[in-house]
Amino acid sequence: MADGLGLLAAVHPNCTNNTNSSPCVVGDDISEADNEYFDFVLYNIVVPITYGLISLIGLVGNVLVIYVILAKNKMRTVTNILLLNLAIADLSFSLIVPPFTAYYWAVNKWDFGPVICKAMQYLLNVTAYVTVYTLVVISVVRYLTIIYSTQTMRFRTKRNMVIMNVLVWVVMLAVNTPVILSYNAVEEYEGVYQCIIPPEGAKRLYVCFFVFAYLLPLTIIAIFSICILKHIKKAKPTMLNKKTKSDDRKKQAARVIILVVVIFAIFWLPIQIHLLIAYYYTVPNTNVYTAISIFWNVLAYCNSCVNPIIYNYASKDFRDSFREVVSCLPGMKRRPLNGASEPTVMTRATLNAATANGGEMRDLVPKENGEQEKLMDTADVCV
Numbered sequence: 375m376a377d378g379l380g381l382l383a384a385v386h387p388n389c390t391n392n393t394n395s396s397p398c399v400v401g402d403d404i405s406e407a408d409n410e411y412f413d414f415v416l417y418n419i420v421v422p423i424t425y426g427l428i429s430l431i432g433l434v435g436n437v438l439v440i441y442v443i444l445a446k447n448k449m450r451t452v453t454n455i456l457l458l459n460l461a462i463a464d465l466s467f468s469l470i471v472p473p474f475t476a477y478y479w480a481v482n483k484w485d486f487g488p489v490i491c492k493a494m495q496y497l498l499n500v501t502a503y504v505t506v507y508t509l510v511v512i513s514v515v516r517y518l519t520i521i522y523s524t525q526t527m528r529f530r531t532k533r534n535m536v537i538m539n540v541l542v543w544v545v546m547l548a549v550n551t552p553v554i555l556s557y558n559a560v561e562e563y564e565g566v567y568q569c570i571i572p573p574e575g576a577k578r579l580y581v582c583f584f585v586f587a588y589l590l591p592l593t594i595i596a597i598f599s600i601c602i603l604k605h606i607k608k609a610k611p612t613m614l615n616k617k618t619k620s621d622d623r624k625k626q627a628a629r630v631i632i633l634v635v636v637i638f639a640i641f642w643l644p645i646q647i648h649l650l651i652a653y654y655y656t657v658p659n660t661n662v663y664t665a666i667s668i669f670w671n672v673l674a675y676c677n678s679c680v681n682p683i684i685y686n687y688a689s690k691d692f693r694d695s696f697r698e699v700v701s702c703l704p705g706m707k708r709r710p711l712n713g714a715s716e717p718t719v720m721t722r723a724t725l726n727a728a729t730a731n732g733g734e735m736r737d738l739v740p741k742e743n744g745e746q747e748k749l750m751d752t753a754d755v756c757v
Contacts, residue, residue: 412661416668417479425472428675432468435682436461442695449695452515453627455535459508459542464678467501470494472675484569488559491569495557496550499583503546506591509635511538513598516631521605553579580649588646592639629688634681641677644670
């Protein structure tokens with residue numbers, strides 16, 4: 375079998391004689407009979423099911439993130455607008471790349487022609503770059519917010535963050551154009567095509583991918599994070615002990631960002647190392663290593679669906695918003711948030727009707743603990 379889908383493909387242990395595109399491996403030769411059952415289970419059962427789950431979770435989770443940020447006013451913060459860019463990139467990736475990869479590995483050939491081959495590899499690279507450089511932008515914005523808050527306030531607007539999101543996409547679409555020229559659907563033997571890149575081109579591309587889509591951006595993020603930590607440590611003795619709601623939200627946002635960056639670094643590291651070793655040296659020719667390399671590939675793919683889980687775990691605002699959206703689905707019972715009594719959960723239509731009949735909306739909505747604002751947000755989502 376040839377390499378899977380380029381940068382994120384786990385290297386199959388067999389060095390074929392029909393193509394020079396695949397990196398060779400070392401180890402004891404494994405007979406075709408011994409490998410037949412293993413390959414069938416791995417490529418025809420495990421990989422399709424796993425990638426199907428990744429696509430499904432990525433679809434549901436990222437659509438939910440996009441919806442709550444766009445639909446709820448309180449969720450349209452500067453940081454969340456940047457996180458929206460991550461969700462769009464992850465949604466694009468999870469909808470297209472895993473299904474095509476699973477099919478490609480199952481049938482061991484490329485049936486979709488050169489245009490789709492180029493488009494797939496291009497999208498794979500673009501979304502990976504958009505993800506990590508959006509994290510870089512978030513780190514820079516956090517640095518400016520914490521250290522130069524008042525001086526940079528006019529630059530840290532929602533409108534500018536939307537422009538920044540667009541710029542990230544435009545730049546990454548431009549710098550990844552060599553990927554379109556590098557990949558092609560090549561005939562391995564009569565009637566059987568593989569979506570591949572020549573070995574020399576692969577080495578250059580993989581080194582660039584490791585340096586510019588992993589090592590460099592994570593180094594930049596680390597530098598800004600260290601500067602922020604030093605500033606906080608220095609300013610801590612002079613800070614008031616009084617805890618405000620705004621402080622809680624800032625801590626939640628910081629926790630979300632840190633987790634997203636750490637998970638990205640961990641999930642992408644094994645496949646980055648594997649690809650560099652496979653194309654510059656050799657990897658073991660064993661079923662165990664094949665299964666491990668598939669796992670590393672799956673780990674990188676999982677990054678496209680894990681962020682919504684992080685948001686739900688680390689941010690109360692996201693958690694409450696997700697719960698509100700789910701409670702509005704047909705057949706789901708609505709539950710008030712934060713222990714509110716059942717009569718406070720109304721729709722906007724109910725409030726409008728009460729106002730039209732001469733009633734006062736403020737008399738129907740509790741004023742304590744921000745319940746009125748939460749009610750209006752819930753009505754905006756459900757109606």
